[in-house]
Amino acid sequence: MFIGVVEVEKKLKKKLAAKPLNFESFFSEKALGMKASEIRELLKLVETSDVISLAGGLPAPETFPVEVIKKITEDVLTNHADKALQYGTTKGFTPLRLALARWMEKRYRIPMSKVEIMMVAGSQEALDLLGRVFINPGDVVIVEAPTYLAALQAFNYYGPEFVSIPMDHDGMRVDVLRERLEELKGKGKRVKLLYTVSTFQNPMGVTMSLERRKELVKLAGEYDFIIVEDNPYSELRYSGEPIPPIKHFDSEGRVIYLGTFSKILAPGLRLGWVSAHPHFIRKMEIAKQSIDLCTNTLGQAIAWKYVEEGYLDEHIPEIIEFYKPRRDAMLKALEDFMPDGVEWTKPDGGMFVWATLPEGINTKTLLEKAVSKGVAYVPGEAFFAHREVKNALRLNFTYVPEEKIREGVKRLAEVIGEELRKSSSQ
Numbered sequence: 001m002f003i004g005v006v007e008v009e010k011k012l013k014k015k016l017a018a019k020p021l022n023f024e025s026f027f028s029e030k031a032l033g034m035k036a037s038e039i040r041e042l043l044k045l046v047e048t049s050d051v052i053s054l055a056g057g058l059p060a061p062e063t064f065p066v067e068v069i070k071k072i073t074e075d076v077l078t079n080h081a082d083k084a085l086q087y088g089t090t091k092g093f094t095p096l097r098l099a100l101a102r103w104m105e106k107r108y109r110i111p112m113s114k115v116e117i118m119m120v121a122g123s124q125e126a127l128d129l130l131g132r133v134f135i136n137p138g139d140v141v142i143v144e145a146p147t148y149l150a151a152l153q154a155f156n157y158y159g160p161e162f163v164s165i166p167m168d169h170d171g172m173r174v175d176v177l178r179e180r181l182e183e184l185k186g187k188g189k190r191v192k193l194l195y196t197v198s199t200f201q202n203p204m205g206v207t208m209s210l211e212r213r214k215e216l217v218k219l220a221g222e223y224d225f226i227i228v229e230d231n232p233y234s235e236l237r238y239s240g241e242p243i244p245p246i247k248h249f250d251s252e253g254r255v256i257y258l259g260t261f262s263k264i265l266a267p268g269l270r271l272g273w274v275s276a277h278p279h280f281i282r283k284m285e286i287a288k289q290s291i292d293l294c295t296n297t298l299g300q301a302i303a304w305k306y307v308e309e310g311y312l313d314e315h316i317p318e319i320i321e322f323y324k325p326r327r328d329a330m331l332k333a334l335e336d337f338m339p340d341g342v343e344w345t346k347p348d349g350g351m352f353v354w355a356t357l358p359e360g361i362n363t364k365t366l367l368e369k370a371v372s373k374g375v376a377y378v379p380g381e382a383f384f385a386h387r388e389v390k391n392a393l394r395l396n397f398t399y400v401p402e403e404k405i406r407e408g409v410k411r412l413a414e415v416i417g418e419e420l421r422k423s424s425s426q
């Protein structure tokens, strides 16, 4: 018999009021080291109020191809239910891996076989698998400064020593990277792994130039390390010419490429893929076996039809058409409202703009004020492995409509303007 919600709540209250267990004593050392982000906690409040949130990293639900997904699901369940509802192999649904191999070749001119592809539950799972497979405590992992926050979290669990390389408008400063590699070599430290979000980076929105991509692959050969190229955004290009992924220049199998359906289909399907040398794939496959046995097979079967029957290629221009006005609205609003001294990136694609405020302004402490004035952003600090930059912030332009983007940026500009006036009068 069901006891009802009220009864359950009562029981929970009793449980919470009872003499507490020594909860912490049960956790592993690694679990004790895991920390919730304070910023996420603060941003949770935003979800329930009428604050304009430019903080999230969500695709717009209007871009989800609902009708296509319905049609494909019907087809999959009518004709392939035996496979689509069954456990699958850890590596993933073979027809989808084949379809992706062909798509990677057509789209990026990267010749690929299905044995070089493994499906994962979003590229976030791949980041954890990479940590498991490659990182010993103390291993040097090179990251961009700033970089994708949840990659830092995923790798951090395995205890690496992060070495941060600064970014500019052409992506990672590969010249600085060379210097760091020399220094590390001088100290007898081996670099195993370098992580980059090469195109329309999260959080900066910038793209690594062609020359730097080639130079990076050359450096990886010279200093014998692996490049992890995380590429969720390259299909979302609103202006400029496409640049081949770093993986395109990889002749030795040094580049581990992460792709995802999150921004080109729907993140709720939790589907991504790893393209890498079969030797690396094999180890990641073994690591994945104990995590989830296999990636969601129904989702994989849907994605197979989506790629194979050309829906993906049809849908990408529709997403671009939807997001481009939002990107333009954000850049125009920044231009119209931001006070002197504030700089920002002008991305050709992706989902984010990165703004840098004058030195001395702390965007983390400013967030509370911004939220009270009805706008939210993500403070930049959390995107740095060593939290060294305090005066930057990330803005998302894909989730809220143009008028709200404009109003949100206006509110933010007022908050920043006020802060600047206050600091100049002190």
Ligand SMILES: Cc1ncc(COP(=O)(O)O)c(C=O)c1O
Pocket: 057, 121, 122, 123, 124, 125, 148, 197, 202, 230, 232, 259, 260, 261, 262, 267, 271, 272
């Ligand atoms: C750079 C980067 N990598 C990975 C992910 C995770 O994506 P997925 O939904 O495929 O797990 C994101 C999501 O925002 C991202 O920005």
